[in-house]
Every structure is written in structure tokens, then in C-alpha cells.
Amino acid sequence: MVCLGNICRSPLAEGILKDKAKKAGLNWQIDSAGTNGYHTGEPPHQLSQKVAKMNGIDICDQRARQFVKEDFDHYDKIYAMADDVIEDMRRIARSHYDPSKVDLLLNELYPGKNMPVPDPWYGPEPGYHKVYELIDRACEQIIKKATNVLLTKGQSQVSKPE
Ligand code: 4NP
Numbered sequence: 001m002v003c004l005g006n007i008c009r010s011p012l013a014e015g016i017l018k019d020k021a022k023k024a025g026l027n028w029q030i031d032s033a034g035t036n037g038y039h040t041g042e043p044p045h046q047l048s049q050k051v052a053k054m055n056g057i058d059i060c061d062q063r064a065r066q067f068v069k070e071d072f073d074h075y076d077k078i079y080a081m082a083d084d085v086i087e088d089m090r091r092i093a094r095s096h097y098d099p100s101k102v103d104l105l106l107n108e109l110y111p112g113k114n115m116p117v118p119d120p121w122y123g124p125e126p127g128y129h130k131v132y133e134l135i136d137r138a139c140e141q142i143i144k145k146a147t148n149v150l151l152t153k154g155q156s157q158v159s160k161p162e
Helices: 009-023 046-054 083-096 125-152
Strands: 078-080 102-104
Touching (some): 009 046, 009 125, 078 083
16 A cells, blocks of 8 residues: 555555455455655554544554565555556656556546545545545455455455454
8 A cells, every 4th residue: 555655545544454354354464655755654644543543443553664666576466545656656666667566546446537545634634534434445345356256266265354
């Protein structure tokens, strides 16, 4: 899950997808990063933390890190929050850039529409709630798709949540 600062949108996406994957019994490695590195080492924005907590998700232990080209080696799928993020990823990853691994997160919800998750960074709290809802619905779709595929394959990789 990649955004610009790794303090507003992508920490929510990481926390939400981790929560849903765990509940679905999916043993996925999920992480987030930002392309600009301005906030490296910082916890998520306090409004992202607050909105996550209101929805039962604790993201306060996350720390921002910058996206690196090796992320293309370590991850099967890389979701960007917006087009400018994809451009930055392309610039950072250079020859490591693999377009088959990259998509805009909201294309899971609105296929082919290429909509961004709006950046709530400059605005007040309601923007964070809107972003939470969009990310939550997109992540729900990711889990639904994955579990359908695995169930079709005979549940070999789906285990019951604890
Ligand atoms: P994010 O929001 O990409 O959702 O974490 C931003 C946070 C900080 C900045 C830009 C976007 N910034 O330029 O400092």
C-alpha cells in the first residue's frame, strides 16, 4: 500500500487490509510505504490513528518508511493511492518497475475508473472518515476476490481464523 507520505492514506490501508486478511485466515505479508520520505520514522497522522481506532483498528505502532525499488522483489501486488504515487514509484524503481504488479487501490472497487484515494493531508477530520470508508470497501473487495479464488482451488491455502 503506497501513498506519498505514508502517514495518512497508506497506513490506514495497511491496517485495514491486515485486519481483514487475518479475519479471513489469509497469511499475507502486508506493508505500506510513502514515495516522498518526508515523514520517515513518524507514526501515522493523528487523525488517521483516531479514525482507525474508531473502527476498531490500532495503527499507532506503524512507522513511515520510504518506498524502495526492492519492494518490487518482495511483494506480489503493489497498490498505489493515486496516479502521482505511481509516477513516483516508476521514478524510484526504474528497471525494477513491474507494471503487472501495480494498480490503483480504488480500481478494486471501481474497475477501470482510475480514481484516486483523495489525500486528506490538508483537510479536516471528515476527509479522513471518507478516505477510511473508501479504503475499507476496496480492501473488502480484495479479500472477497482472493477468498473466492482460493475456495475455487479447493481451500488449500485458506485456514480457519483463530
Ligand atoms: P499521505 O498524505 O500521502 O496520504 O500520507 C500526505 C502526507 C504528507 C505529505 C503529502 C501527503 N507531505 O507532502 O508532507
